[in-house]
Amino acid sequence: MAKIIVEKSKPLRGTVRISGAKNSVLPILAASLLSTENCILEEVPDLNDVDVICEVIACLGADVKRLERDRIEVNGLSIDNYESPYELVRKMRASFLVMGPLLARMGKARISMPGGCAIGTRPIDLHLKGFKALGAEITLGHGFVEARAEKLIGNKIYLDFPSVGATENIMMAASMAEGQTVIENAAEEPEITDLANFLNKMGADIKGAGTDTIKINGVKKLGGAVHTVIPDRIEAGTFMVAAAITGGNVLVDNVVIDHLKPVIAKLKESNVEVIEEGNGVRVIAVERPKAIDIKTLPYPGFPTDMQAQFMALMTVAQGTSVVIETVFENRFMHVSELERMGASIKIEGRSAVIEGKSHLLGAPVKASDLRAGAALILAGLVAEGSTEIGNTKHIDRGYVRIEEKLKSLGATIYRVEEEEEE
Ligand SMILES: CC(=O)N[C@H]1[C@@H](OP(=O)(O)OP(=O)(O)OC[C@H]2O[C@@H](n3ccc(=O)[nH]c3=O)[C@H](O)[C@@H]2O)O[C@H](CO)[C@@H](O)[C@@H]1O
């Protein structure tokens, strides 16, 4: 197993190109099960999670070909299996997103329960509520969720919380249901719009994606499409914080500025300069950042997937910051690791109070989840000495060649292979 070693680095400088969005490509690959013709996906990020979802859809009978490192061709014509096993679903929760497409194509799906993870229990009740509203019968048992429907019929579905995954799963199932489905209090994340755009290119009739009300008129068949995955706003935000925390000057290229509004607003509030430049944003930090308060919220609010990275920035800011996590009930696992590096953070329920320090000290730490791992890399860039980050598999789920990209900006970061790791 590998460790990532980060040394205190100079201010980062240069240009970094952002890859396609993990959280877009996963539902889009699940949606390709609905196709009966070739779909070509471009700007596919080279990530472990992408390998897992490809394995899941291939195991269901889809034809999946990697044309190039960032191009995949998929055809769902030959799907013949409706069961996704524990070994695959346990590797990645997003595997559960095949349930909607399977129900639509085969009228049945049997998927291992995804279970919780380090950041929370992450129930699937809203996904199931949506499938039931479309006419599916749901049974749970032996660690599996089974859904069956002779035919899916459109309905009005109100989500108690704008869940990203539930919105996606229901939208995919409804795209081939009979009649109209309206999802109310739908998630508005850019990845929902990207999925809807892909489905519409395949022949679906979806309107309102990106707002809280999505209207889906079911169609009988979905065909092929060529689609370019949107840039990853969370990878972009992570590199923006890397520039800010090191007092650097970095052009974060290939982004959609609109998707980064909450991140840009918070960086500016903390005294970091952010300038639009072509398809990118230049981030310039000349002084130590100022403390700021953050509350995570569904889009267009501040993303929970950027909370840990901003907390790393706040550990070295001037003053005291408050971070409130409202999306996941247990997303402060990075706090104890940042404290090992000398950060001063107090947790009270869903709030963390961070007293900015003039410096951190490198230490051996562990990534408990993907963004916690990213936060530790960021803290390591400014900590005195060496930071050794274990459990790198979490980081590799969501960042394409992160050490290479940071190294190209002047960071001292490398990976070592270890004999054993928990
Ligand atoms: C692959 C992917 O796109 N992952 C993203 C997606 O995860 P994911 O789709 O799992 O996140 P959700 O929006 O569904 O979850 C948000 C909250 O709703 C709760 N909930 C969700 C579903 C449900 O049926 N019942 C329920 O109570 C969850 O436990 C959580 O507290 O959106 C999250 C919130 O922006 C991001 O952090 C993840 O990076």
Ligand SMILES: C=C(OP(=O)(O)O)C(=O)O
């Ligand atoms: C929580 C995340 O992803 P997932 O939903 O795939 O666990 C994330 O990308 O930060």
